[in-house]
Amino acid sequence: MTKSKEIAKAINLSDSQYYFNRELSWLEFNRRVLHEALDSRTPLLERLKFAAIFSSNLDEFFMVRVAILKDQVQAGVSQRTPDGRTPQEQLEAIAQLLRPMVIEQHHLFEKVLRPEMAFHGIYLLNYKDISSEQRSYLQDLFKQRIFPVLTPLAVDPSHPFPLMANLSLNLAVVVKDPATGEEKFARVKVPNILPRFIELPKQLQQHNGKSNQWIGVPIEQVVAHNLEALFPGMIIKEYHLFRLTRKADIAVVEDEADDLLLAIQQELRGRHFRGSVVRLEIQPSMPKSVRQMLIEEMELTEGDVYEIDGLLNLKDLMSFLALPLPELKDPPWTPVIPPRLRHLNQASKIAQLDDPEDIFSAIRQNDLLVHHPYESFTASVEQFIVQAARDRHVLAIKMTLYRTSGDSEIVSSLIAAAESGKQVAALVELKARFDEENNITWAQKLEKSGVHVVYGLVGLKTHTKIVLIVRQEGEDIRRYVHIGTGNYNPKTAKLYTDIGLLSCREDLGADLTDLFNYLTGYSCQHSYRKLLVSPVSMRDRIIALIRREIEHCKNGKTGRIIAKMNSLVDPQIIAILYEASQAGVQIDLIIRGICCLRPEVPEVSENIHVISVIGRFLEHSRIFHFHNHGHNEVYIGSADWMPRNLDRRVEAVTPVEDPQLVQTLQKILEISLADNRQAWELKSDGSYIQRHPAKNEPERSTQNILMEMTLKS
Incomplete structure (x- = not known):
C-alpha cells in the first residue's frame, strides 16, 4: 500500500476539525472588507464606502443567516454543521466574533475617519456643536420639511406597541406630563424619505472660521432637538436612538401556490413589518428601563442587542462618495471596448x-x-x-x-x-x-x-x-x-x-x-454536450475533473487545479479536494468570500493554498482550471462550489475551448495568485494574513494590473 493510500485510509476527511464554519468564514470575509476602510492607503471617501459596505453586508447577514439560525433554535433543530456546531453554538460564536469587529468599525469612524474628513473640509457635526445661525436654519428646515412627515406614536394601555419597519431608525422618547407628573413613552420614526445627513447651505458652510467642502448634521439629531414641536405642553425628559433588524427572507410554498408571482407579491407586502426582529442596535446611554421594554416588546434576548458607541447605521456613509472630490477617491475607470x-x-x-x-x-x-x-x-x-x-x-x-x-x-x-x-x-x-x-x-x-x-x-x-x-x-x-x-x-x-x-x-x-x-x-x-448544468450533472462532472487530476498524480504525472469563485462550502467537494491534495495534486483556490476548507493541514491539505482578493471591484467571476497533464481545460460559469449552487439552483458552466482564450484566463488566474497588495492568505487556523511586497519588490495589485493590461490591449 502506498503512503498516500495509507494516509487516506487513516484520516477521516469528514471529521469536523477539517472544516471551517460557513457563518464565521463569512464574518472573516466582512472583516477583510472592513480592513479596506482601516487601510490608510485607501483614499478617504473609499474608506467611508468600505465602512458602509461592512454595515450593509451585516444587515443582510442578520436578515437572512442569523434569522435562519434563530428559527432553527426555536424549532429545536440540533443537527450539527460539518464543522460540528449546533445552531445555538453558531449564534454564540457569531456574537463572540462580531462584537469586537463592530466596536472596531465605530471606533475607526469616530476616531480616525471623522477627523480625517474634517481635515479635508468635510464636517459631519453634532447638533450641539453648530452655530446659532446654523441652528436657526435647521429649525426652519425642521418645521417646513421634517415635522410634517413625523408621526409620534404613544405606548400605553390604549396604544399598543407600534409596528416598526425593518432597518428603521427610531427615537425612544420619554416625556413628562407637567400636570400629573406622570412619565410616558413614545416612539418617533426618523424619516427615511429625506437624506440621512442634512447639508447646510453654502452661506452657512463655515466652521472654525473657514469655508469648507461640506458641512451637515445627522437628521436624527435635528429631530431629537426639536421634539417639543411633536409633544407640545409636555416636558422632554430623554430620548434614545435605536435601530432594529427583522428577518427578511420570504417563504413561499411553490408547489401549493396557484400563482407564484401573486404569492411572492403578497409575501413582500409584509416583509418590512412581519418578520421577527433579530437584532436591536442601541446607544450605550439608553437606560435599562427603556432597553428592557424594547427587548420584551420585540421578544428579544440580551444576546440580540448590540451597543453602538456613535452613529447608528453607518451604511449611510455611502452618500459621501457623491461629493465632487476626485482627489479623495480611486482614480476613475472607464471600461474599454473589447x-x-x-x-x-x-x-x-x-x-x-x-x-x-x-x-x-x-x-x-x-x-x-x-x-x-x-x-x-x-x-x-x-x-x-x-x-x-x-x-x-x-x-x-x-x-x-x-x-x-x-x-x-x-x-x-x-x-x-x-x-x-x-x-x-x-x-x-x-x-x-x-x-x-x-x-x-x-x-x-x-x-x-x-x-x-x-x-x-x-x-x-x-x-x-x-x-x-x-x-x-x-x-x-x-x-x-x-x-x-x-x-x-x-x-x-x-x-x-x-x-x-x-x-x-x-x-x-x-x-x-x-x-x-x-x-x-x-x-x-439529463445530459449535455459541453455544459456542466446544475442540478443535473455539474456536481458529478466537477468531481470527475478533480478525480482525473488525482489519477494523473497516481500515475506519476502532474496534477494541478486552480479555481476562482465567490464561496467554497460544499463538504463533498471539499473532501475530494483533500483527497487530491493527499495524492499530490497542487491546488490553488482564489475564494473571495466564504471558504469552509481548511488549507495547509499536514497529511490532509498541505498541497492546498487559499487566497482572497479584496479591492475596489467585487471579485465575482468563477474560473476553473484543470491541468489535465498539459491538456489544459478551463471553465467559466455562474456556480460556486456550494450545496445551493450544485443542488438547489439551475446553473451552467461552460468550457472555454479557444486556445488563445484559455491562455487569457490562465493569465488572469496567475495575476491573482501573484498579488501582493490585495490578496489575503488563509491559514490553517482560520486567520487571514494580508500579503505585502517584500523589500524592493514591486507592488502587484490584481485589479490595477488588469486595468493597465486592458488599456494596452
Whole structure:
C-alpha cells in the first residue's frame, strides 16, 4: 500500500476539525472588507464606502443567516454543521466574533475617519456643536420639511406597541406630563424619505472660521432637538436612538401556490413589518428601563442587542462618495471596448443590419471573451442583445434575468423584439433575494409586451446567466450564445469582475436550446454536450475533473487545479479536494468570500493554498482550471462550489475551448495568485494574513494590473 493510500485510509476527511464554519468564514470575509476602510492607503471617501459596505453586508447577514439560525433554535433543530456546531453554538460564536469587529468599525469612524474628513473640509457635526445661525436654519428646515412627515406614536394601555419597519431608525422618547407628573413613552420614526445627513447651505458652510467642502448634521439629531414641536405642553425628559433588524427572507410554498408571482407579491407586502426582529442596535446611554421594554416588546434576548458607541447605521456613509472630490477617491475607470468590437460603428450598425461589420460577424470569426468591468458590458453583452432585437434576421431571443436594472437597454430591447414579431422568452427569477419587487415589475412589463415570461422551476432558483440568439443566415440557422458569470445588469457590471463568453459554436447553441427547453417546458434533459448544468450533472462532472487530476498524480504525472469563485462550502467537494491534495495534486483556490476548507493541514491539505482578493471591484467571476497533464481545460460559469449552487439552483458552466482564450484566463488566474497588495492568505487556523511586497519588490495589485493590461490591449 502506498503512503498516500495509507494516509487516506487513516484520516477521516469528514471529521469536523477539517472544516471551517460557513457563518464565521463569512464574518472573516466582512472583516477583510472592513480592513479596506482601516487601510490608510485607501483614499478617504473609499474608506467611508468600505465602512458602509461592512454595515450593509451585516444587515443582510442578520436578515437572512442569523434569522435562519434563530428559527432553527426555536424549532429545536440540533443537527450539527460539518464543522460540528449546533445552531445555538453558531449564534454564540457569531456574537463572540462580531462584537469586537463592530466596536472596531465605530471606533475607526469616530476616531480616525471623522477627523480625517474634517481635515479635508468635510464636517459631519453634532447638533450641539453648530452655530446659532446654523441652528436657526435647521429649525426652519425642521418645521417646513421634517415635522410634517413625523408621526409620534404613544405606548400605553390604549396604544399598543407600534409596528416598526425593518432597518428603521427610531427615537425612544420619554416625556413628562407637567400636570400629573406622570412619565410616558413614545416612539418617533426618523424619516427615511429625506437624506440621512442634512447639508447646510453654502452661506452657512463655515466652521472654525473657514469655508469648507461640506458641512451637515445627522437628521436624527435635528429631530431629537426639536421634539417639543411633536409633544407640545409636555416636558422632554430623554430620548434614545435605536435601530432594529427583522428577518427578511420570504417563504413561499411553490408547489401549493396557484400563482407564484401573486404569492411572492403578497409575501413582500409584509416583509418590512412581519418578520421577527433579530437584532436591536442601541446607544450605550439608553437606560435599562427603556432597553428592557424594547427587548420584551420585540421578544428579544440580551444576546440580540448590540451597543453602538456613535452613529447608528453607518451604511449611510455611502452618500459621501457623491461629493465632487476626485482627489479623495480611486482614480476613475472607464471600461474599454473589447478590441475586436472597436471597429463597429454604433450608428451605422443600427441603421444597416446587413452590415458585415456587426457583432455577429465578430463572433463568427472566433469565440469572444469579455472581462468586466475592465471591458465594457454596454459595448459587448448589452449590444449583443440590443442588436439582436433590431436585426430582422434574428428569429428568436431567449435569456435568463436574475438581477437587472431599470436603466438597462436589455429589457426595452426584449420588448421591442417581441413587438416586432420575434419569438422572445425571458426567464425572470422572482426569488432573487432582495430583488423580488424589481423582478416582478420587469416580469409584468415584459408579459404585457408579448414576451414569453417564465418564473423558473419549482424548488429551484434559476441563477445561470445565459442568452441564446437564433438567427437566419442564408439557408441556414445559426445560434449565438452568451454564457457568463455575472448578472445582466449594467450597473453592477461596472463594479463586479465577471467573465462572459460570446460564441456561435454549434454544440453550445444546442446545449442552450436544451437548457431553455428544460427551463420553460417539461424537458427531462439529463445530459449535455459541453455544459456542466446544475442540478443535473455539474456536481458529478466537477468531481470527475478533480478525480482525473488525482489519477494523473497516481500515475506519476502532474496534477494541478486552480479555481476562482465567490464561496467554497460544499463538504463533498471539499473532501475530494483533500483527497487530491493527499495524492499530490497542487491546488490553488482564489475564494473571495466564504471558504469552509481548511488549507495547509499536514497529511490532509498541505498541497492546498487559499487566497482572497479584496479591492475596489467585487471579485465575482468563477474560473476553473484543470491541468489535465498539459491538456489544459478551463471553465467559466455562474456556480460556486456550494450545496445551493450544485443542488438547489439551475446553473451552467461552460468550457472555454479557444486556445488563445484559455491562455487569457490562465493569465488572469496567475495575476491573482501573484498579488501582493490585495490578496489575503488563509491559514490553517482560520486567520487571514494580508500579503505585502517584500523589500524592493514591486507592488502587484490584481485589479490595477488588469486595468493597465486592458488599456494596452
